[in-house]
Amino acid sequence: MTGPRTTSGRGRLFDSILDTVGETPVVRINNLAPKGVTVYVKAEFFNPGASVKDRLALNIIEEAERTGALKPGQTVVEATSGNTGIGLALVCAQKGYPLVVTMAESFSVERRKLMRMLGAKVVLTPRAEKGTGMYNKAVELAEKNGWFLARQFETSANADIHEATTGREIVNDFKGKKLDYFVTGYGTGGTVTGVARVLRKERPEVKIVLSEPANAALISSGTPQTRGRMHAPAASHPSFQPHPIQGWTPDFIPWVLQEAIDGKYYDELIPVSGPEGIKWAKALAQKEGIFTGISGGSTFAIAMQIAEKAAPGSVILAMLPDTGERYLSTPLFDGIEAEMDEEEIALMRSTPGYQMG
Numbered sequence: 001m002t003g004p005r006t007t008s009g010r011g012r013l014f015d016s017i018l019d020t021v022g023e024t025p026v027v028r029i030n031n032l033a034p035k036g037v038t039v040y041v042k043a044e045f046f047n048p049g050a051s052v053k054d055r056l057a058l059n060i061i062e063e064a065e066r067t068g069a070l071k072p073g074q075t076v077v078e079a080t081s082g083n084t085g086i087g088l089a090l091v092c093a094q095k096g097y098p099l100v101v102t103m104a105e106s107f108s109v110e111r112r113k114l115m116r117m118l119g120a121k122v123v124l125t126p127r128a129e130k131g132t133g134m135y136n137k138a139v140e141l142a143e144k145n146g147w148f149l150a151r152q153f154e155t156s157a158n159a160d161i162h163e164a165t166t167g168r169e170i171v172n173d174f175k176g177k178k179l180d181y182f183v184t185g186y187g188t189g190g191t192v193t194g195v196a197r198v199l200r201k202e203r204p205e206v207k208i209v210l211s212e213p214a215n216a217a218l219i220s221s222g223t224p225q226t227r228g229r230m231h232a233p234a235a236s237h238p239s240f241q242p243h244p245i246q247g248w249t250p251d252f253i254p255w256v257l258q259e260a261i262d263g264k265y266y267d268e269l270i271p272v273s274g275p276e277g278i279k280w281a282k283a284l285a286q287k288e289g290i291f292t293g294i295s296g297g298s299t300f301a302i303a304m305q306i307a308e309k310a311a312p313g314s315v316i317l318a319m320l321p322d323t324g325e326r327y328l329s330t331p332l333f334d335g336i337e338a339e340m341d342e343e344e345i346a347l348m349r350s351t352p353g354y355q356m357g
Contacts, residue, residue, distance in 0.1 A: 016094055021047055021054045022165045026173045026317065031287045032304070036312040039303055041284075041320045042170070045292065049083075049090045051247075051322035052166075056190050057087030059161035060150050061095065070148045075100060078150035079131070079138040081187070081247050082111030083322055088150060089118035100147070102137040104130060107246055108329050131250030132236045139232070152188050153254035154231050162194025170195060170317065171202050180310070183209045183303045184319040185248045185272075185295055189257020191319060196265035207267040210260070211302045213243040214271035218253050219261060231255035244274035244331055247295045247321060276301045278332050285324060293327045296320035 014020055024046040033039040044052035064070035075098040078088055085101040092099040099120040103112065106127040115122050123141070125134040135153070142149035152158055170182070182199060184192050192210055199206045212219055221239035228234040233252035240251035253261070260266060274294065281297025284290040292300070296319075303318035310316065327333060340348065 017048050018058055018091060018094055021058050023169060026170070027290065029288060029290075032283060034304075034307050037307045037310050038313075038315045039307055040315070040317045041290065041292075041296075041300065041303075042166075042317060043290065043292075044319065044321050045323035047087075049087045050325070051083040051087065052191060052319070053080075053083040053187075053247075053321075054087040054090065055161045055165055056152060056158045056188070057084055057091050057150075059157045060152065060155055061088070061091050061097070063155075063157040063160075064148060064150075070097070073097070075145065075147040076150055077102070077138050077142050077145075077147045078152060079103070079134040080152070081107050081131075081250070082115070082326060083247055084150075084152050084188075085115045085120065085122070086111065086118065089115045089120040093119050097148075100141060102134040102141070104134045106242070108327060110328050111326060114326075130236055130240065130242075132233055132252060135233065135250075135252075151230070152190075153233075153250075153252075153256060155256070158188055158190035158256045159193035159197070159259065162191050163197045164194075166191060167195040167198030171198055174203070174317075178313070178315045179203060179206050179317060180314045181207050181209055181303070181306055181316040182319075183211065183299055183306065183316065185211045185245070185299050185321075186254075186257050186260075187247050187249070187295075187321075188254045189260055191321075192266060193256055193260040196260055196263075200265065208265060209268045209270060209302060209306060210266040211270050211272050211299060212249050213245050213298075214273045215241045216243045216249050216251075217271050218249060219257075219269055220271060225253035225258070227255070231258075245272075245277055245294050245298050246327070246330065247293070248298065270302050270305065272298045272301050274298075274331070280304065281324060281327075281332055284320075290320070291324040292320040293322045293324050294330065294332050295322060296324075297332075 026040045029039040047054040077100045079102045102123045105124040112122045226234040236251040277294045277298030280301040299318045
């Protein structure tokens with residue numbers, strides 16, 4: 001750099017917070033990538049609700065408005081591990097819809113607080129009932145009260161928005177540039193399905209790598225998901241085990257993801273452990289200044305595995321779905337204390353200024 005950084009604004013004024021969804025930056029990894037390989041991350045925490053789920057939340061509501069499925073003032077209800085609920089709460093606050101979220105009690109408390117801060121009601125379901133429990137509660141509430149059920153796991157509005165925005169952004173950002181691998185995990189499956197629709201057509205040379213938790217390898221198991229009405233899960237998948245990668249892999253294979261499975265939209269499926277995801281999320285924070293959650297760390301872990309064996313000159317893009325602030329009460333922050341450690345106390349006492357008792 002030859003001088004101080006400057007900025008010039010975005011060249012436009014935004015009519016609402018909803019107009020800031022999308023157009024997230026692709027950022028180069030400078031300190032962690034192995035020599036000879038270029039690694040980028042797509043930083044979805046730049047969305048206004050700090051996660052990739054802002055995209056589908058906005059499209060689900062606006063598609064329902066266009067079709068008349070959602071009436072003015074009608075209550076919206078959805079089952080979510082948190083990020084979709086936060087995105088929906090943001091959208092519903094702006095548009096004036098009441099929102100009720102159902103969420104398993106195992107998910108982080110900061111997600112509950114964020115949704116409530118945005119005006120949503122959060123109904124907790126028993127940990128033992130897993131994702132299907134919170135899903136079934138949302139269905140029951142919708143049917144009893146005549147509410148609009150967002151159906152993030154089944155609706156075509158999910159993958160469609162990633163085809164129209166996320167996939168297009170990647171193609172445009174890498175226009176005229178090399179891209180060899182695209183790496184992502186799955187929650188609903190919307191990201192991989194929508195992005196793959198675009199890459200398979202316009203950048204067929206890009207290898208798409210999908211990941212899932214090593215102890216909840218639903219796709220790898222080869223066991224199909226049993227389904228009920230409107231492609232909803234009929235039961236918990238037998239290969240599911242609880243895992244720390246919140247936002248990834250509920251205890252069923254979502255219908256939105258099924259398109260990617262049936263269409264062979266990914267070239268490789270690689271499992272990752274929760275501790276490995278936590279390790280790389282911490283490395284991104286401490287070595288790159290990039291603050292992402294366990295899901296982002298897990299995606300990045302797979303990107304680094306690929307980078308270690310990739311041909312020289314390879315270019316890899318990994319999705320980072322959300323911010324690390326969603327995980328303050330989770331194992332990601334184990335060992336990160338609020339109080340000073342011995343080294344910090346020694347620094348405090350090393351000068352003659354004010355010293356605490």
